[in-house]
Amino acid sequence: MNLAQSILEGNRLALARTLTLVENDHPDGQAALSELFSHTGKAHLVGVTGSPGTGKSSLVNQLARHFRHPPDGTPPKRIAIVAVDPSSPFTGGALLGDRIRMRDLSGDSGVFIRSMASRGALGGLAATTASLVQVFDAAGYELILIETVGAGQDEIEIARLAHTTLVIEAPGLGDDIQAIKAGILEIADILVVNKADQPGVENTERALRNMLELAHPTRRARFKEVQEKTAAPPAAFWMPPIQRTIATESVGIAELAESIGVHRRHLESSGEWQQRERNRLVSELQAVLRETLLQRWMRQVPDEVYQSVVNGLLQRELSPRQAVGQLLNGWLEDIGGEA
Amino acid sequence: MNLAQSILEGNRLALARTLTLVENDHPDGQAALSELFSHTGKAHLVGVTGSPGTGKSSLVNQLARHFRHPPDGTPPKRIAIVAVDPSSPFTGGALLGDRIRMRDLSGDSGVFIRSMASRGALGGLAATTASLVQVFDAAGYELILIETVGAGQDEIEIARLAHTTLVIEAPGLGDDIQAIKAGILEIADILVVNKADQPGVENTERALRNMLELAHPTRRARFKEVQEKTAAPPAAFWMPPIQRTIATESVGIAELAESIGVHRRHLESSGEWQQRERNRLVSELQAVLRETLLQRWMRQVPDEVYQSVVNGLLQRELSPRQAVGQLLNGWLEDIGGEA
Numbered sequence: 076m077n078l079a080q081s082i083l084e085g086n087r088l089a090l091a092r093t094l095t096l097v098e099n100d101h102p103d104g105q106a107a108l109s110e111l112f113s114h115t116g117k118a119h120l121v122g123v124t125g126s127p128g129t130g131k132s133s134l135v136n137q138l139a140r141h142f143r144h145p146p147d148g149t150p151p152k153r154i155a156i157v158a159v160d161p162s163s164p165f166t167g168g169a170l171l172g173d174r175i176r177m178r179d180l181s182g183d184s185g186v187f188i189r190s191m192a193s194r195g196a197l198g199g200l201a202a203t204t205a206s207l208v209q210v211f212d213a214a215g216y217e218l219i220l221i222e223t224v225g226a227g228q229d230e231i232e233i234a235r236l237a238h239t240t241l242v243i244e245a246p247g248l249g250d251d252i253q254a255i256k257a258g259i260l261e262i263a264d265i266l267v268v269n270k271a272d273q274p275g276v277e278n279t280e281r282a283l284r285n286m287l288e289l290a291h292p293t294r295r296a297r298f299k300e301v302q303e304k305t306a307a308p309p310a311a312f313w314m315p316p317i318q319r320t321i322a323t324e325s326v327g328i329a330e331l332a333e334s335i336g337v338h339r340r341h342l343e344s345s346g347e348w349q350q351r352e353r354n355r356l357v358s359e360l361q362a363v364l365r366e367t368l369l370q371r372w373m374r375q376v377p378d379e380v381y382q383s384v385v386n387g388l389l390q391r392e393l394s395p396r397q398a399v400g401q402l403l404n405g406w407l408e409d410i411g412g413e414a
Numbered sequence: 415m416n417l418a419q420s421i422l423e424g425n426r427l428a429l430a431r432t433l434t435l436v437e438n439d440h441p442d443g444q445a446a447l448s449e450l451f452s453h454t455g456k457a458h459l460v461g462v463t464g465s466p467g468t469g470k471s472s473l474v475n476q477l478a479r480h481f482r483h484p485p486d487g488t489p490p491k492r493i494a495i496v497a498v499d500p501s502s503p504f505t506g507g508a509l510l511g512d513r514i515r516m517r518d519l520s521g522d523s524g525v526f527i528r529s530m531a532s533r534g535a536l537g538g539l540a541a542t543t544a545s546l547v548q549v550f551d552a553a554g555y556e557l558i559l560i561e562t563v564g565a566g567q568d569e570i571e572i573a574r575l576a577h578t579t580l581v582i583e584a585p586g587l588g589d590d591i592q593a594i595k596a597g598i599l600e601i602a603d604i605l606v607v608n609k610a611d612q613p614g615v616e617n618t619e620r621a622l623r624n625m626l627e628l629a630h631p632t633r634r635a636r637f638k639e640v641q642e643k644t645a646a647p648p649a650a651f652w653m654p655p656i657q658r659t660i661a662t663e664s665v666g667i668a669e670l671a672e673s674i675g676v677h678r679r680h681l682e683s684s685g686e687w688q689q690r691e692r693n694r695l696v697s698e699l700q701a702v703l704r705e706t707l708l709q710r711w712m713r714q715v716p717d718e719v720y721q722s723v724v725n726g727l728l729q730r731e732l733s734p735r736q737a738v739g740q741l742l743n744g745w746l747e748d749i750g751g752e753a
Contacts, residue, residue, distance in 0.1 A: 109733040109735055352728070356728060364738050369703055385696060385699065388696075389691070391451060391454060395451075396448055397448055
């Protein structure tokens with residue numbers, strides 16, 4: 076069975092198997108990815124990020140339901156959900172929770188839910204997530220919801236992967252929680268205050284609005300850069316809306332879904348869609364280049380040369396940069412670098 | 415003024431300036447780092463990780479005070495505190511908070527507090543933190559406390575940098591918070607339940623103990639590997655203790671400081687100290703190699719060749735791996751790799 080072909084024909088089993096192979100960085104997974112690549116570039120990638128306790132998983136669930144059963148009679152979209160949970164690689168607890176939570180979607184063949192079981196073999200979590208998303212994209216999933224926990228560098232990288240990034244907050248999680256969101260606010264496209272029936276919703280919304288204003292100069296500079304780099308027609312600056320939802324009662328979901336669509340049209344008309352695609356592909360190319368160059372170089376350097384430099388490093392006679400200088404001067408002159 | 419020499423003579427201004435240059439990846443910072451490198455390898459690096467709300471910052475503060483004024487009459491240690499806060503690169507809020515909190519240490523010339531202001535220019539947060547720590551190490555700071563927020567891949571990488579990793583919990587933060595700690599528990603050396611006067615402390619301790627047992631096989635496998643790799647005498651397996659503290663009232667701090675010392679002696683006697691140093695230096699070497707190889711290669715590849723492959727990628731005619739194959743086949747034959 077050719078995995079890529081089977082996926083393109085809509086075989087769910089082949090899809091599941093390929094996702095596992097890709098996650099484990101298996102050569103068959105890599106081969107399938109290469110074959111599928113020309114079919115990617117159509118899906119709308121939506122990142123959903125928020126601290127534990129914000130009800131982000133319920134919100135993802137409700138959004139998926141909405142796009143599966145559009146109240147306005149438009150055709151349902153095929154949905155993939157990638158739950159990126161950097162925790163619990165061995166307990167499996169999160170996976171079980173996800174499954175119970177997503178019960179009402181699980182009978183629907185237009186929905187595919189995938190929990191990342193590991194942190195990713197090579198290149199880290201963000202690189203592995205990017206590969207899984209490519210498989211779903213090629214398989215014809217039109218909307219891919221990428222759910223992440225917390226606010227580390229991972230989340231920032233995964234958010235960069237998405238076309239549209241939702242940051243979820245909830246009342247009553249404390250100022251500390253608000254503070255760690257500052258980094259991610261810079262790349263948020265839509266802010267959601269979930270659990271909007273709980274006390275403190277005004278405070279949370281006000282805190283978000285203040286932080287958004289602080290992030291404003293950075294956002295505007297980034298926007299200007301895109302405008303200059305692309306030949307796109309001048310477009311309006313996107314100021315992230317703040318929207319209230321109560322996911323458990325389906326309140327505000329239709330409005331949120333509408334905002335996601337508005338943001339997509341904004342990206343397309345401003346040239347930012349194209350720019351984000353380009354940035355993503357070029358940075359993926361550079362990551363593969365970096366790793367491949369190292370592997371090839373390691374293969375041709377004589378072991379005794381490498382070991383003697385490593386020993387110098389361990390004895391602290393050479394700093395890491397000096398060690399690299401010494402290794403590359405002897406062994407890379409032919410590709411033309413100086414010390 | 416030679417920065418490295420001034421730092422070795424104990425000049426705090428030179429130290430502060432070098433830290434900034436290193437954080438911004440400035441060439442003068444890199445030069446100082448290379449010069450200082452032979453003076454590193456003496457400090458005990460202690461990572462302190464915990465979610466917002468666990469009181470981790472107060473705990474770091476109390477630990478620093480303890481080591482500055484040892485109740486048993488041993489000489490005070492020189493302490494550096496590196497506050498790694500992946501948030502708020504632009505608000506400066508966290509920095510101000512740190513400063514207020516650390517007020518009682520700030521007049522002490524044996525303490526140096528540094529908040530990371532940015533995410534690090536090249537190589538990400540973990541690489542930048544590693545460089546700052548090297549500067550402190552060379553400057554003669556004997557104990558370096560590295561404070562991190564949250565539980566992303568960053569934290570895991572920073573924890574790998576430390577000799578001893580403390581994971582801080584507190585009662586009443588919810589099961590969700592507990593769950594995201596699973597990844598980091600695998601590398602925890604000492605578990606701390608802070609705010610131990612609050613209700614729910616038994617539950618938190620029990621949850622930690624359960625998760626520790628789940629992580630046990632992984633920890634044991636890693637330990638066995640170290641035993642096999644090094645010629646160290648057989649040592650006892652380190653089972654992380656769980657300790658209660660109330661940082662705001664200095665309760666349990668002396669016992670925690672004692673545990674940190676016990677762990678250091680355990681690392682030294684089991685050969686793990688040496689192994690961790692080796693792993694860290696080799697992975698730093700490889701990171702610099704990877705980046706340098708890419709930069710040199712980019713410098714020598716003709717622009718039109720690179721651009722035409724990038725265009726193939728953007729048109730989705732080539733996958734990232736295919737693009738790399740095409741680039742390297744033409745331009746790296748001399749260093750002996752196949753496709």
